[in-house]
């Protein structure tokens with residue numbers, strides 16, 4: 001899935017030309033202080049996003065027994081870094097000690113026969129909506145694995161490459177409206193682009209959707225089968241975050257820092273597609289008002305934590321996958337800074353750090369190829385509470401991160417023995433983890449204590 005054909009000229013164009021100096025905070029598209037968004041200039045990058053000890057924020061383990069000592073020891077076994085010349089900005093930003101779950105786990109295959117499935121969402125009665133990326137089909141699957149006929153009425157998708165039917169979510173007011181939401185690569189005149197649609201799900205033996213509304217279109221339209229982004233997260237205050245990739249090819253990549261483009265952004269919209277008036281760029285001339293944060297490559301993992309804060313994992317270049325906590329109006333650096341390199345081995349960045357740009361909370365070199373994410377809050381695995389789980393494609397693992405004060409302190413790669421690409425991980429209403437494997441005969445798996 002990950003292309004290796006970006007020509008050398010990309011790196012030269014982006015990093016080597018005097019016409020393209022590292023942007024200052026002013027021209028990077030981040031609003032100035034007088035627009036209400038604080039600038040980070042002057043603060044060391046190590047401090048970004050970490051609340052001071054005395055800030056009154058309750059510790060993550062409030063109400064739980066005293067936490068075990070922080071892990072020590074060697075990291076998860078992995079190859080040498082692709083970019084050893086780049087050093088982390090702070091201790092614990094990569095290769096933290098390996099940890100091992102104490103609870104023995106059991107993996108149950110609930111269903112199979114999905115063509116490259118991409119996402120799971122739970123209906124209130126515990127059945128699951130499951131999307132298939134290349135075919136554009138949506139299924140309803142019971143907890144015993146019985147699969148409905150494909151839901152009819154969805155618009156056509158451009159199913160090539162990394163496009164197709166991607167994420168699905170059940171609307172926060174589903175009980176009253178039966179609204180479901182999905183993301184997909186929309187075929188358009190002159191190319192394609194990610195779109196978000198919603199519709200009423202008409203349940204039954206032959207399920208369908210009706211009153212389909214496209215509530216968001218990533219612009220501009222571009223001919224690319226790569227880097228769509230496409231994860232959605234509803235927040236408790238009724239907003240919808242959507243992650244948008246930068247289409248990979250140079251014409252798109254260069255727009256990740258441009259607020260006149262949706263490429264390489266996290267956007268935040270209301271469920272009807274309108275723009276929340278407290279978004280950071282609503283008063284910036286020519287900016288796309290849906291933008292929440294800028295400078296992302298291809299975010300395929302997004303989830304809320306116990307404080308309802310958004311966390312994302314983005315598919316980086318070779319040696320540069322990143323865990324971030326995207327905050328309002330901030331710049332996450334791509335393609336100006338980062339820890340990776342082109343698949344050819346050519347450099348992309350002059351430095352992994354830059355003024356006015358956020359450091360990732362954590363990065364992987366070599367990469368895990370992330371897709372899907374959940375932050376565990378269930379009762380089945382008490383030792384996993386507040387841990388971050390990420391599906392691993394090329395790493396063929398379920399990645400578990402133990403967190404402390406918004407930093408990663410331990411990493412585990414679960415299910416390595418299965419040799420399967422993990423596309424999606426969600427927590428079910430029963431506290432089990434539900435996974436999709438990325439394969440032409442993709443499986444729906446359930447992880448419980450043994």
Ligand SMILES: [Ca+2]
Nearest residue numbers: 322332333334
């Ligand atoms: Ca970044």
